[in-house]
Amino acid sequence: MVLSSSSDADTVMDAVDFVLQNFTEMNKLWVRMQHQGPGGVREKREKERSELQDLVGKNLHVLSQIEGVDLEMYKETVLPRVLEQVVNCKDDLAQYYLMDCIIQVFPDEYHLQTLETLLGACPQLQPTVDVKTVLSRLMDRLSNYAASSTDVLPEFLQVEAFSKLSNAIGKVIEAQLDMPAVGAITLYVSLLTFTLRVHPDRLDHVDQVLGACVKKLSNIPKLEDSRAMKQVVALLSAPLEKYNDIVTALTLSNYPRVMDHLDIGTNKLMAMVIIQSIMKNNSCISTADKVEVLFELIKGLIKDIDGADVDELDEEDFKEEQNSVARLIHMLYNDEPEEMLKIICIVRKHTMVGGPKRLPFTVSSLVFSALRLLRQLQGQEGDIVGEEASMTPNKIFQLLTQIIESLSAVPSPELALRLYLQCAEAANGCDIEHVAYEFFTQAFLLYEEEIADSKAQVTAIHLIIGTLQRMNVFGVENRDTLTHKATGYSARLLKKADQCRAVYACSHLFWVDDQDGIKDGERVLLCLKRALRIANAAQQMANVARGSGGPVSLFVEILNKYIYFFEKGNKQITSSAIQGLIELINTEMQSDSTNPDSVADAFLASTLRYIQFQKQKGGVMGEKFESIKL
Known part of the structure; x- marks a missing residue:
C-alpha cells in the first residue's frame, strides 16, 4: 500500500x-x-x-x-x-x-534501533520454538548490515548491540531448560560471528562469548552429540579464520577452556587446525608465555590423554600429527637468547611426556632448535657468552645431552647417535674440545651397546667417520683415540665388502686438506693396503662359495682412493702403486673364475679415461700421471 x-x-x-x-x-x-x-x-x-x-x-x-x-x-x-x-x-x-x-x-536499521524490544520477546516464546535459528538469522542480518558500510558501525556501538544480544541469548538458554547443547552452542557461534564482523578489535567480547560457552559446557557431564561437537569446533575456528593469527587466539583466556570439553578425537582435530593455521600464516610464536598456552591447546597431539590408546591410532595419521608437531617446534623463535632458552625448556617439558612413539619425532626438532640457539650465542658479544654469563654454550650442551638421553626410553639408538654427532659438530664450531669428545664418546657407546643390526652399523660407522673428518677442535691425543676406534669398528663389520669400504673411508681421517697438521701419508697408505687385503679376502671367499668371480668393483673403488691421494700430493702413494693396482684389476677381470660385471667394467673404464685426461692435460699433474701405463 x-x-x-x-x-x-x-x-x-x-x-x-x-x-x-x-x-x-x-x-x-x-x-x-x-x-x-x-x-x-x-x-x-x-x-x-x-x-x-x-x-x-x-x-x-x-x-x-x-x-x-x-x-x-x-x-x-x-x-x-x-x-x-x-x-x-x-x-x-x-x-x-x-x-x-x-x-x-x-529494514536492518529498524532491527538495530529496536533490538531490545525484539530480543525481549524471544524468552517469552513457546519452549518448542526454534529460537536459536531465529536469533542466528537476526545476527546474520545485522552482521551483513555492519559489513555493508563502515558508516553504520557507530550505531552498533551506540545501541550496545553485542551486550543486548549476549543478554538475550543468556535469557533464552535459561528459559528453555530442555534446549539441547547443540542449540545453545549454535547461538554462541552466531554471536561470535557477529562480534568478529562488527567489533573485530574487541577481543574481550570474543573471550566473553567463549566464556559463556564454557559455562554451558560445564553443566554437561560429557559432550557426546556429534553435531554439538562440530559447533564447538566452529566456535574455536572462527577467531583463527578472522585474525589469521594464532597469536591473537592465544591471548583469549577461555580458548583452552573450551578445548578441554572436546572429546579426544575432536581435540586432536582442533589441534591440527591450530598448527595448520600457524603454518599457513607463517606465524611466529616468540614468547615463552604464548608457547605455554599453545602447547596446552595441542596437548592432545603431544601426550596421551586419559582414555586414549596410542597403539590403536592409524599409523599414517599418527605420523602426520607428529610431523606437524615437529614442524611447529621449528616455528618457535625469539631473537633474544634468554627468551629462546625459556621457549625450548617449555617445549621440552611438554614433549618429554609424549611417550616412546612420539619422542623420535619431537626430540630431533627440539635438538635443532637448541643448536640454532647455540648459533645465536656465537653471534653475540663475548661478555654475553663468557663463563660468568647466565647462559653459556656449555649450559646449552648440557641441555642437549639431557634431551638426547630421553631417547633411551624409546629406544632409538640410531637417531640418538646422529644427534650426538650433530652436537659434536656444534661443539667443534664453539671450539670446546672436551664437550665434542664427550659427544663422540656417547656415539661410540651407542654403537657398541645398542646398534646390533648390520645395516644400521654400516650407516652409523660412515656417519662417525664423516663427522670426525670435519672436526678440527681435537688435539693429537683425542683425535688419535677416536680415529683408532673408528678404524677398529670399520674392520669388524659383518660383511667383507662393508669392512673394505669403511676402512678405505677411514683413510680420510689421516689426510684433511684444510688442516696442515692432519696429513699423515703413511697411515693413509696403511688404511688403503688394509682395504686391499679385505677386498682380496672377499674375492677369494666369493670364488670358494660360488665358484665364480667376487666383488671386483671393490678394487676399482680402492683404485680411485689411490688416485685421489696421489693427486693431493701424498708421497706414500706412488704411480707404481697405482700401476700395480690397475694390473691387478685387469688380471681379476680376465680370470676364468670371474663372472662378467658390467658395473665394474664401466667404473674401471671411467677411471682409466680420467687418468688419460690428466695425462693429456699436461702441466705438473700431467707429469705425475705420465708414468702410469694404461
Missing part, C-alpha cells in the same frame, strides 16, 4: 491500524485451524493452513511497504503490536514463522 506524500499522519495511522487488525484476525484464524476438523481431513486442513500462512506473512510485508511508516512509528506502534500477537498466540509454528518474517521484511 503506497500513500501519496500529501497523506497526513492520521491517514498513515489508519492504514497501519487496518493492516495490523487484518494481520491479527488472520493469525488467530491460522492458529485455530490447527485444532479444527477430524483426523481424516487433516491433510486438507494442513494445505489450507499453509496457504493462509502466506497471507499472514504478506500482511507484515505490506506493513513494511507503507509509505510513512518511519522508525518512530515502527518502534512505538508496529513492532509492539506485532510482537504482542506473536507472544499471545501460543502456537510454536506461528511464533517461529512470524519472528522470521519480522526479521526478513523490515
Whole structure:
C-alpha cells in the first residue's frame, strides 16, 4: 500500500491500524485451524493452513511497504503490536514463522534501533520454538548490515548491540531448560560471528562469548552429540579464520577452556587446525608465555590423554600429527637468547611426556632448535657468552645431552647417535674440545651397546667417520683415540665388502686438506693396503662359495682412493702403486673364475679415461700421471 506524500499522519495511522487488525484476525484464524476438523481431513486442513500462512506473512510485508511508516512509528506502534500477537498466540509454528518474517521484511536499521524490544520477546516464546535459528538469522542480518558500510558501525556501538544480544541469548538458554547443547552452542557461534564482523578489535567480547560457552559446557557431564561437537569446533575456528593469527587466539583466556570439553578425537582435530593455521600464516610464536598456552591447546597431539590408546591410532595419521608437531617446534623463535632458552625448556617439558612413539619425532626438532640457539650465542658479544654469563654454550650442551638421553626410553639408538654427532659438530664450531669428545664418546657407546643390526652399523660407522673428518677442535691425543676406534669398528663389520669400504673411508681421517697438521701419508697408505687385503679376502671367499668371480668393483673403488691421494700430493702413494693396482684389476677381470660385471667394467673404464685426461692435460699433474701405463 503506497500513500501519496500529501497523506497526513492520521491517514498513515489508519492504514497501519487496518493492516495490523487484518494481520491479527488472520493469525488467530491460522492458529485455530490447527485444532479444527477430524483426523481424516487433516491433510486438507494442513494445505489450507499453509496457504493462509502466506497471507499472514504478506500482511507484515505490506506493513513494511507503507509509505510513512518511519522508525518512530515502527518502534512505538508496529513492532509492539506485532510482537504482542506473536507472544499471545501460543502456537510454536506461528511464533517461529512470524519472528522470521519480522526479521526478513523490515529494514536492518529498524532491527538495530529496536533490538531490545525484539530480543525481549524471544524468552517469552513457546519452549518448542526454534529460537536459536531465529536469533542466528537476526545476527546474520545485522552482521551483513555492519559489513555493508563502515558508516553504520557507530550505531552498533551506540545501541550496545553485542551486550543486548549476549543478554538475550543468556535469557533464552535459561528459559528453555530442555534446549539441547547443540542449540545453545549454535547461538554462541552466531554471536561470535557477529562480534568478529562488527567489533573485530574487541577481543574481550570474543573471550566473553567463549566464556559463556564454557559455562554451558560445564553443566554437561560429557559432550557426546556429534553435531554439538562440530559447533564447538566452529566456535574455536572462527577467531583463527578472522585474525589469521594464532597469536591473537592465544591471548583469549577461555580458548583452552573450551578445548578441554572436546572429546579426544575432536581435540586432536582442533589441534591440527591450530598448527595448520600457524603454518599457513607463517606465524611466529616468540614468547615463552604464548608457547605455554599453545602447547596446552595441542596437548592432545603431544601426550596421551586419559582414555586414549596410542597403539590403536592409524599409523599414517599418527605420523602426520607428529610431523606437524615437529614442524611447529621449528616455528618457535625469539631473537633474544634468554627468551629462546625459556621457549625450548617449555617445549621440552611438554614433549618429554609424549611417550616412546612420539619422542623420535619431537626430540630431533627440539635438538635443532637448541643448536640454532647455540648459533645465536656465537653471534653475540663475548661478555654475553663468557663463563660468568647466565647462559653459556656449555649450559646449552648440557641441555642437549639431557634431551638426547630421553631417547633411551624409546629406544632409538640410531637417531640418538646422529644427534650426538650433530652436537659434536656444534661443539667443534664453539671450539670446546672436551664437550665434542664427550659427544663422540656417547656415539661410540651407542654403537657398541645398542646398534646390533648390520645395516644400521654400516650407516652409523660412515656417519662417525664423516663427522670426525670435519672436526678440527681435537688435539693429537683425542683425535688419535677416536680415529683408532673408528678404524677398529670399520674392520669388524659383518660383511667383507662393508669392512673394505669403511676402512678405505677411514683413510680420510689421516689426510684433511684444510688442516696442515692432519696429513699423515703413511697411515693413509696403511688404511688403503688394509682395504686391499679385505677386498682380496672377499674375492677369494666369493670364488670358494660360488665358484665364480667376487666383488671386483671393490678394487676399482680402492683404485680411485689411490688416485685421489696421489693427486693431493701424498708421497706414500706412488704411480707404481697405482700401476700395480690397475694390473691387478685387469688380471681379476680376465680370470676364468670371474663372472662378467658390467658395473665394474664401466667404473674401471671411467677411471682409466680420467687418468688419460690428466695425462693429456699436461702441466705438473700431467707429469705425475705420465708414468702410469694404461
